[in-house]
Amino acid sequence: MTESRGSGAEFDVFARYLGASSGLERGRSYYAASQQSAELAAADRFDRWLVVVARWSPVACALADAYARLTRPYGLLRRKLVLTLAVLESSPGIHSAFDSALAASPARTWLSLVLAGTGWAMRTLTAALLLAPMHLVAAAMPDGDRNV
């Protein structure tokens, strides 16, 4: 029950990070039911820490994801976020915010792409400054769980 509540809260944060604001009830239970997947099992210390950071808020999630894309593209956080996106794009009422095209004039489209790229670069830089020390600490910790 606690685990289910925990994964429900996790889903809410991840979904808000990806741009969803409502209609999350069904997705929450599906997300919880999918946590037993072997795809979400293996994780080392730093992978788990990234997930903990990402759970704090959508902003923290954005930074953790930006860092994970650079250093852990196939890691646990990315997998959980991809599951969240897969759920959102299949959810009634809200899927079109994820699976449809955003049509606009060429000028507006290219401007939007430039802004998106700029935002990504700034987030990645910030994430590197904030999370690289944590990464180093995880790598330096002495137990056997240091596959970082």
Added chain:
Amino acid sequence: MSRFLVVGSGASGVHFAQSMLERGEHVEMLDVGFERPGSPLPDASFADLKDRLDEPEAYFLGAHGEGVVYPSPDAKPYGFPPSKAYVFRRPPDLAITERGFSPVVSYARGGLAEAWTGGSYELRDEELAEFPFSGADLRPHYEVIARRIGVTGEDDDLRPYSPMSASYLAPLALDAHSAALRERYERRREAVNATGFHLGRSRVAVLSRDLGARHACGELGRCLWGCPRGSLYAPSLTLAELLTHPHFTYRPGLVVHRVLLDARQRAVGVVAEPVGGGSAVEVRGERVVLAAGALATTRIYLQTFAALGVTDLTLPGLMDNRHVMVPFVNLSRVGKSVQLASYQYHMLAMAIDTGDWRTDVHGQISSLKAASVHPIVHSLPFDLRTSLRVFRRMRAALGVANIWLSDRRREVNLARLQRSSNGDTRMVLEYGDDTSDLPATHRAIATTRRALRQLGCFAPAGMVKVLPRGSSVHYAGTLPMGAEEHEHTCRANGEVRGVPGLHIADGAAFPWLPAKNLTFTLMANAARLAALIE
């Protein structure tokens, strides 16, 4: 006892059976026969399904997310949905040891073509050079199959590479992206052709008008999830027709283990085991026709000889087309809208003329329409939210060229049995030479990227995927047809030399593998065999 015992209900098996039934023969078909689940809400479009199904997440992703394509170094930009899981399900105890080869096998009703994209291309006369029959022998059977299944096509620049001798249906209307590509090609044809690249309409087994009980494509965008209208051809549609025939017997739930031979080594039946376990059964027939798919047929053949004490038999010549995915962005389409409710698969095809028909390259170009977006989004080089934003702006501009290279039989690519310490056997598939065609592969990629650039598209080199051998699912070559009298080869009528009464009707009997989708030719060849076998 039936005159003809057919093993497998795939593209080859059902069309062999249908031709035999049309001749008035009795046919018995043995099959594992995992069944396709029903299609929900047959009138709903891809997007409608998400809003109208009671549990859309379970339909699109499986009960516990098994349809999610998670990030990994080998992840493809698409995944097969849970509704297609039956196609790839394997019975227990049919493990394969793979070395340099990642095979896909099917034990479904209809076989692997239940999950194909419908590409239907005739072989050129020269592409049949190593076959013990000519193009003129095969053409009438392309016509038979085209009339049975319905193939759309158009007489265009691809005709020199994919002949159109059969009766083709008018093609479906092009989607906006494919239309933009073709228009640009027509304006720049001379320059594009100078690179060796030629563009035309895909020849596809999809209906542009009703055919029998099947309906014309309703543009629902559900091709990958299983066409609910029967518009996209699948062999299970033919099997359903066969089941109504009084001379046809279908026995699902059986894994054929080996061919039963008499004292003179003549095929007189098969030994099969129930899928769920139980005692082996013998099923007798006057002639045995293996059409289980090249790999399953090879396994049955090897086990037949193992039962005779020949445990070290090796069948060289395993083939599979090299498969490459070249994703691209059509810059003129960035920021445009997409009609998700449309025919989902490729509408354009391509050929690269290398100057030698043996090495010509064939491909199909798909624009992105209805699809699961998460596999594409997570492959972009940004954080997931940025990737989603970029993806949605560029959605109408995305496409992929799937290209194939030909393959030829080589000694180091082989199939054999391996016996374990407990006496069980398993098939070993070994692709020992996976590098000799890399220079040709890189040339094909370069030509495709150059041509796409001339068509106004950007194809990032870093996103090109050379897929593992086995990915094209065009398997062939272990029991090749040929004119020469060699052991473990077939005659022009598919009969195995030295084993009278045993015929090979699937890709295992192909002596060469052109760079094309094979299924249309498999079906035509099966119909050809049915006309030859007495």
